[in-house]
Amino acid sequence: MMSQPPEGAPGAFDIVQAVPDAxxxxxxxxxxxxGLLLLERARRDAGASGLLEVVTRHARWVAEMPSxxxxxxxxxxxxxxxxxxxxxxxxxxxxxxVRGRPDWGVRLPRxxxxxxxxDWLVGQAGQVAERAEAWWGLVPRGAVAEAGGPLWPFxxxxxxxxxxxxxxxxxxxxxxxxxxxxxxxxxxxLPALPDDLEWAVCQIMTFLVENELxxxxxxxxxxxxxxxxxxxxxxxxxxxxxxxxxHVEVFTKRALANGGGLxxxxxxxxxxxxxxxxxxxxxTASFLLHVLGEGTFLDLLSFVAEWAPxxxxxxxxxxxxxxxxxxxxxxxxxxRRVLREASQRVEDLVAAAExxxxxxxxxxxxxxxxxxxxxxxxxGGGTPAAVDAGLPTVHAxxxxxxxxxVGRLQQVGLPESVAEHLSRLHTPxxx
Amino acid sequence: xxLTVGAxxxxxKVVTIWELIRDVTAGAPAHIDYVLYSTYEALVEAxxxxxxxLAWNTNTAFVRTxxxxxxxxxxxxxxxxxRGYTSKLIAPVDSGIARLEDLRGKRVxxxxxxxxxxxxxxxxxLRQAGLEAGRDYRAVPFDLDVGKHGDTGASEGAVLDAVRxxxxxxxxxxxxxxxxxxxTGTVDERELEAVWTSPPYSHCTFTALSTxxxxxxxxxxxxxxxxxxxxxxxxxxxxxxGLRAWVPTELSGYGDLIAAMSGSGRDGLx
Numbered sequence: 001m002m003s004q005p006p007e008g009a010p011g012a013f014d015i016v017q018a019v020p021d022a023x024x025x026x027x028x029x030x031x032x033x034x035g036l037l038l039l040e041r042a043r044r045d046a047g048a049s050g051l052l053e054v055v056t057r058h059a060r061w062v063a064e065m066p067s068x069x070x071x072x073x074x075x076x077x078x079x080x081x082x083x084x085x086x087x088x089x090x091x092x093x094x095x096x097x098v099r100g101r102p103d104w105g106v107r108l109p110r111x112x113x114x115x116x117x118x119d120w121l122v123g124q125a126g127q128v129a130e131r132a133e134a135w136w137g138l139v140p141r142g143a144v145a146e147a148g149g150p151l152w153p154f155x156x157x158x159x160x161x162x163x164x165x166x167x168x169x170x171x172x173x174x175x176x177x178x179x180x181x182x183x184x185x186x187x188x189x190l191p192a193l194p195d196d197l198e199w200a201v202c203q204i205m206t207f208l209v210e211n212e213l214x215x216x217x218x219x220x221x222x223x224x225x226x227x228x229x230x231x232x233x234x235x236x237x238x239x240x241x242x243x244x245x246x247h248v249e250v251f252t253k254r255a256l257a258n259g260g261g262l263x264x265x266x267x268x269x270x271x272x273x274x275x276x277x278x279x280x281x282x283x284t285a286s287f288l289l290h291v292l293g294e295g296t297f298l299d300l301l302s303f304v305a306e307w308a309p310x311x312x313x314x315x316x317x318x319x320x321x322x323x324x325x326x327x328x329x330x331x332x333x334x335x336r337r338v339l340r341e342a343s344q345r346v347e348d349l350v351a352a353a354e355x356x357x358x359x360x361x362x363x364x365x366x367x368x369x370x371x372x373x374x375x376x377x378x379x380g381g382g383t384p385a386a387v388d389a390g391l392p393t394v395h396a397x398x399x400x401x402x403x404x405x406v407g408r409l410q411q412v413g414l415p416e417s418v419a420e421h422l423s424r425l426h427t428p429x430x431x
Numbered sequence: 432x433x434l435t436v437g438a439x440x441x442x443x444k445v446v447t448i449w450e451l452i453r454d455v456t457a458g459a460p461a462h463i464d465y466v467l468y469s470t471y472e473a474l475v476e477a478x479x480x481x482x483x484x485l486a487w488n489t490n491t492a493f494v495r496t497x498x499x500x501x502x503x504x505x506x507x508x509x510x511x512x513x514r515g516y517t518s519k520l521i522a523p524v525d526s527g528i529a530r531l532e533d534l535r536g537k538r539v540x541x542x543x544x545x546x547x548x549x550x551x552x553x554x555x556x557l558r559q560a561g562l563e564a565g566r567d568y569r570a571v572p573f574d575l576d577v578g579k580h581g582d583t584g585a586s587e588g589a590v591l592d593a594v595r596x597x598x599x600x601x602x603x604x605x606x607x608x609x610x611x612x613x614x615t616g617t618v619d620e621r622e623l624e625a626v627w628t629s630p631p632y633s634h635c636t637f638t639a640l641s642t643x644x645x646x647x648x649x650x651x652x653x654x655x656x657x658x659x660x661x662x663x664x665x666x667x668x669x670x671x672x673g674l675r676a677w678v679p680t681e682l683s684g685y686g687d688l689i690a691a692m693s694g695s696g697r698d699g700l701x
Contacts, residue, residue: 032613032620040614063519063628064613067606070515073675095675096660135663148666 018077018089021050028057031064043072044144047101048094051077055087062086073098096147103142117168117232132157132229141229154227156282160341166333167232170326174239177326179319181250190257190312196382197309202260203373204304208251208320210265211297211431214273215327216244218289222282236330243323254316264369271363272429275356283338283345284352287412290331292353292422293431294324295408299401300430307377307393328408335412346414350422357425366428401430432650433462436637437474437483440467441582444671451668461647461654470578471545475499478640485651488638489580490516490547494688496638506636506680507648508655512607512673513634514681518548518556519609520627521594522601528626531560539564540571540590540602546581547688548605548634549590555691556629571599584608595622605634607673633684652679 024042029035039054046052052074054065062081065088069076073093080087092098106123108115120126125142137152139145156162193201223237255262276293279285301321308314338345371394376382379390402423409419438449449465456463466483468474471492478486479499485507488496496504522528528537534557542549550572554564564570573589576582590602591612609625612618637655639648655677658665669675 030620030624032618033616036610036614060624063625064610066515066631067517067519067610067628071512071607071610073511093675096666135661147661148663148670150663 018051020046020053020089022046023053024055026054026056026058026061030058030060035061036068039068040072043074043090043092044098045101046090046092046098048092048098050092052090052092053087054090055085057084057086059086099147100144102144117172120168128159128163129229130159132159132227136227136229138228141231152227155225156222156230157227159230160338161282162226162233163230164233164333164337167236167330170330170333171232171236171239173326174236174243174323177322178242179246181246181253184319185250185253185316186312187253187257191310193258193309194381196376196386197380198258198260199263199382200373200376201258201309201313202255203263203369204377205251205255206263206265207269207367207370207373209248209255209262210269211273211293211429212244212247212251212320214276214431215289215294216241216248218276218279218285219244222285225282240327240330243327247320247323250316250320254313266367266369268360268363268366269429271360272427273431275359275427276431279352281348281352283335284348286331287335287349288352288356289431290327291335291408291412292405292426294327294331296401296405296426296430297321298324298328299397299404303374303397304377307374309377309380332408332411339413343413346418349414350418353422353425356427360427402426432460432647433464434484434647434651435464435466436485436487437466437468437477438487439471439474439579439582440469441576441579448668448671451664451671455658455662455664455668456654459654459657461650463654471495471580472578478638481640481642484639484643484647486638488636489582490632490634490636490685490688491545491551491580491692493636493638494547494685494692496640497685497689498692500640503641504638505641505648506633506638506682506685507652508677509633509636509680510672510674511676511678513636514678514684515631516548516634516684517606517631518553518603518629519606519625520553520601520603521591521609521623522626523594523597524621524624526600526626528601531557531562531627534562534568534601536568537600538569538571538598540573540593540599542581542586542590542604543574543576543579544572545577545579546586547632549581549587549603549608551691552629552632552688553603555687571602581605591618591623601626630687631684632687633681636680 022042022045024039026035026038042052042054066076069090073095074090075093076088077091078089103123103125108122109119111119121128123142128141132154134151134154134157135147135149136145137149219237219240223234223241226234226237228234252262276285276288279288298321301317301324305314305317305321308317372387374394374397375387375390377390378393379386379388405423405426406416406419409422410416414422438445440446445467449467452463453465466477468477471489474486474488475492475496477483478496486492486496493506520531528534541553544550557568562568571593573586573593575585575589581587587604587608590599590604593599594602606628613620637651656679658677660666660669660675
């Protein structure tokens with residue numbers, strides 16, 4: 001409410017009932033940087049077509065306000081003076097820097113354990129748009145974006161392509177379960193192993209490092225394509241990338257820690273991982289990597305943990321598996337939701353799996369070193385008898401991988417026949 | 432419709448501005464191309480000779496065209512910031528100077544002699560107040576961008592420096608330069624203050640001769656006033672050119688400058 005100026009004062013207000021949208025009291029500041037900064041904020045707070053009331057006790061503003069208004073797209077609606085105060089009512093015209101008003105007073109709920117990502121969808125920050133505009137760029141969701149900035153080339157800019165309500169919970173889980181490959185593993189307890197068993201462990205670690213690298217690079221590639229308006233998947237994939245970095249680190253350390261070292265890598269692995277690396281569609285890549293690849297890895301890591309010849313190797317693998325479970329959960333939730341909203345995309349998954357299998361059929365050779373290493377682990381050594389005894393356990397693992405893969409494929413919403421078909425197409429490289 | 436606009440290259444950014452305008456009007460009713468000149472005098476001659484369809488003129492260049500054609504020209508579009516432009520008289524804080532009449536016997540700094548806002552109009556308002564340069568006050572001119580009509584701001588910066596250092600008692604600058612200096616903190620408001628503000632006037636305008644068809648003039652106006660600042664190219668151009676919207680030219684705002692430049696043929700301090 002504007003106060004009534006004295007009777008007969010020059011430019012006395014006609015509008016005394018107007019309620020300004022923003023108010024700026026400049027106190028006794030003369031026109032200068034401090035006052036102009038305060039005015040600028042008040043102008044934005046008034047919003048497009050909003051009323052801004054400016055009050056000052058410094059007479060120098062009387063000559064400067066008309067210039068300021070003209071240069072800042074504001075119209076002087078009324079001006080009034082009394083002995084000590086000068087007041088203006090200005091109409092702020094819409095412009096590229098006056099587009100909307102930010103939230104104020106929206107508070108996140110508290111739950112035991114702190115401020116949780118699952119609760120942060122409040123106010124404008126919680127309004128997840130169906131489509132994110134290129135010009136929004138890195139503007140935080142909920143902030144008021146000034147128009148006319150650059151166009152950002154984020155290609156994953158539709159909500160249905162990237163955003164799931166469940167991701168926030170997975171991200172909280174990721175944060176809670178971070179671990180340290182240097183200090184959380186009891187490296188001092190790593191025992192000396194017979195050469196055959198140490199070799200088997202080192203061969204398996206070599207294979208794991210190579211595979212975990214693709215699990216780092218593929219999400220990193222798509223992370224950079226997701227519009228930051230969809231912040232939750234961006235943050236979650238960042239956690240995936242860091243998880244995989246830690247896995248690469250810990251598996252490499254295990255290979256080197258006991259005097260063994262990194263062993264053989266196969267062309268089959270390289271071609272299989274390359275066929276994942278070159279995927280350009282986030283949905284199918286997410287399916288191939290998180291659901292099929294990392295899903296199958298869960299069974300592989302269980303096997304290695306179960307048959308590990310020492311508790312340190314078992315712990316390394318067990319910790320990595322716990323992270324992988326989260327990645328698989330993300331992939332299943334993501335693919336399931338997309339299929340629920342667009343069931344015809346099943347065809348894309350089948351086509352991607354078939355194309356990948358056709359690509360890999362051209363590759364000769366298999367995984368003899370990895371198969372031998374797994375058999376030695378299960379057989380308890382490298383003797384002919386031990387290897388022979390271990391192989392059936394490895395074959396049982398492959399059967400179990402298939403059975404559980406079909407289960408995961410059904411979890412994402414695929415019919416059993418399609419799930420069977422896709423599982424059989426899956427790469428002998430596991431990832 | 433293709434229209435060619437002449438403009439003055441007072442800064443390298445002028446090329447960017449006009450490339451952006453050329454780009455954003457590619458699909459507009461009036462597709463704008465441009466020719467750059469080194470001075471407003473050359474630009475006015477080009478307009479008079481028909482080498483360009485329109486000229487992006489300062490107020491001084493518009494009035495020069497107006498006087499040369501005996502009024503057979505028109506202003507079409509200007510920046511929103513060109514309406515109600517004022518000149519400010521800057522003095523040290525608490526100098527005791529409050530009116531133009533107080534400048535008797537003082538050293539008065541002006542911008543380039545062809546600058547409407549920093550020289551021609553201030554001298555005109557002083558004459559209106561009965562003060563003549565040389566007789567009643569000593570003019571301290573800063574002719575730093577003659578031909579550019581004060582566009583570079585270099586002479587206004589020199590005016591503020593002179594007042595701050597005491598080599599002039601007071602000086603004139605345009606209000607955009609003054610407010611920008613205050614807002615960026617390049618002027619300390621405890622050192623300098625504006626003690627007088629001129630009546631408002633119009634500044635730059637796109638100028639056409641009366642020979643430009645009404646249809647072409649209308650198409651040109653509509654193309655400019657409908658530019659959308661949400662388009663990043665438009666926004667960038669507007670930021671570089673110093674506006675938020677293009678508006679129809681306010682011709683009533685040129686009366687004082689026409690009076691100042693009439694008769695004497697002067698385009699500055701004489």
